[in-house]
Amino acid sequence: MKLTDPKECISAEEIRNQIDKIDKQIIALYGERHKYVEEIVRFKDDEEGIIAHDRKKQVISDRRKWAEENGLDAGTFEKMYQILIENNIKRELELLKKKKSGII
Ligand SMILES: O=C(O)C(=O)C[C@]1(C(=O)O)C=C[C@@H](O)C=C1
Numbered sequence: 001m002k003l004t005d006p007k008e009c010i011s012a013e014e015i016r017n018q019i020d021k022i023d024k025q026i027i028a029l030y031g032e033r034h035k036y037v038e039e040i041v042r043f044k045d046d047e048e049g050i051i052a053h054d055r056k057k058q059v060i061s062d063r064r065k066w067a068e069e070n071g072l073d074a075g076t077f078e079k080m081y082q083i084l085i086e087n088n089i090k091r092e093l094e095l096l097k098k099k100k101s102g103i104i
Helices: 012-043 047-051 053-069 074-100
Strands: none
Touching: 012 074, 047 053, 047 074, 053 074
16 A cells, blocks of 8 residues: 655645545455454354453453554544444354354
């Protein structure tokens, strides 16, 4: 991805173009991440396994740490990952239901 250095940008429009490029790429990566989330259901058998409480805690605490290491607000990333993981749990539970009823 070719980006102009933030300090080299000469207008708000140029800055916004860089932000759009970055977000497009981030979202494409979340699309990739989601494919793995959908496949993990092949290795899970029940609701407890889907929720994976300890893993969920670890994911959130690692992302908090990574956010801080990058000069970002840990609480913001914790909230984002809480929402993401809650949605993933819902999706995984739907897929588990389908798996159990033989649909997939
Ligand atoms: O690691 C798992 O078991 C997953 O299902 C992935 C994931 C995640 O999105 O990172 C989703 C749900 C779990 O609560 C924990 C983590």
